Amino acid sequence: MSIRERFRNTLLSRLRRHSVISLARLACWVALVGLATMAASILNPAPLIVIFAMSVGQVIGIVAFLCFLLSILVDVMRGTDHSPDAPGPAQRLRESSSPRDVADST
Amino acid sequence: MPHAGPWLGSVALASATIAAVILLHFLLRRPPLDLRTKLMLLLGLGVFPTITAATSTVAGMEATTHREFCGSCHTMDDHFGNATNPDAQSLAARHTRNPFFGEESCYVCHADYGMYGYALTKMGGMKHVYYYYLGGYRSMTKEEARREVHIAKPYDNANCRQCHTTTAHVWRSVPDHQASAAQLASNRMSCASPGCHGYAHPFSKGPDGLGAAASASGHPAAEHAP
Numbered sequence: 001m002s003i004r005e006r007f008r009n010t011l012l013s014r015l016r017r018h019s020v021i022s023l024a025r026l027a028c029w030v031a032l033v034g035l036a037t038m039a040a041s042i043l044n045p046a047p048l049i050v051i052f053a054m055s056v057g058q059v060i061g062i063v064a065f066l067c068f069l070l071s072i073l074v075d076v077m078r079g080t081d082h083s084p085d086a087p088g089p090a091q092r093l094r095e096s097s098s099p100r101d102v103a104d105s106t
Numbered sequence: 107m108p109h110a111g112p113w114l115g116s117v118a119l120a121s122a123t124i125a126a127v128i129l130l131h132f133l134l135r136r137p138p139l140d141l142r143t144k145l146m147l148l149l150g151l152g153v154f155p156t157i158t159a160a161t162s163t164v165a166g167m168e169a170t171t172h173r174e175f176c177g178s179c180h181t182m183d184d185h186f187g188n189a190t191n192p193d194a195q196s197l198a199a200r201h202t203r204n205p206f207f208g209e210e211s212c213y214v215c216h217a218d219y220g221m222y223g224y225a226l227t228k229m230g231g232m233k234h235v236y237y238y239y240l241g242g243y244r245s246m247t248k249e250e251a252r253r254e255v256h257i258a259k260p261y262d263n264a265n266c267r268q269c270h271t272t273t274a275h276v277w278r279s280v281p282d283h284q285a286s287a288a289q290l291a292s293n294r295m296s297c298a299s300p301g302c303h304g305y306a307h308p309f310s311k312g313p314d315g316l317g318a319a320a321s322a323s324g325h326p327a328a329e330h331a332p
Binding site: 020025031035038046047057061064068 | 119132133151
């Protein structure tokens, strides 16, 4: 296996392992921005803020929710390659795997 | 917010706060992404933000009907000042003092009352925002605004007839009304014409009283003022 292939496999593996948590966290940060925008439009209903909240703010919220749905989808689709801190059977499987994988996941 | 009530804004803020607490808990405490956490995230990313979006949109739409909202652009300072002046006798000021118009006197008179009136009124409002921020209105002085900013299209008498039905005996008994009923019905004559009941905002008209300076400027929003 060439260095390039090894690098690619490692990268893909890490992405798959961390993508669920990363996507969920990204969704949270994006949603916080959207919520702040909408709250600002209530607290200070100036023209630009209201228009921004009713257009961009809602798009931000939708993007956040889509990120969350994608994270769930990835979690379901990757099967046994579980999220790093998944409990139950995934945790038992993780414990039986190599210690390096567990260390990576924390 | 006379229609939706201030509680709508409170609901929006409360649901936004609850969602933010859930999200911050996930981000800062970093609990395992198990079923319980996913369900909490569903609340924090789906349910409560949806409530926030819906209520803040309605509250935002309500806010856009307020007189203070219309008066928040400096080009409307004169209109706002005149309408809220208790001593002013302009048509706008007298109607603003009417409790029926309340805090929404600009909207009540200038809204489109057709089938898609609400959406069309809001689209018209977006044009105002465009003109203000990208069409040069923002950099205008008040004097320039008086000369150049005018109503986009002739005022529809149907708006007056929302209250003044023109069918009551008192209205029909006025000879001028009888003589011009057909013209009024077809919008060829405005109720707010000079010599009748107008102008609604008399200070905003040019020396000729017709906003001719605005028409000559060729600005798309400056066509004719009734």
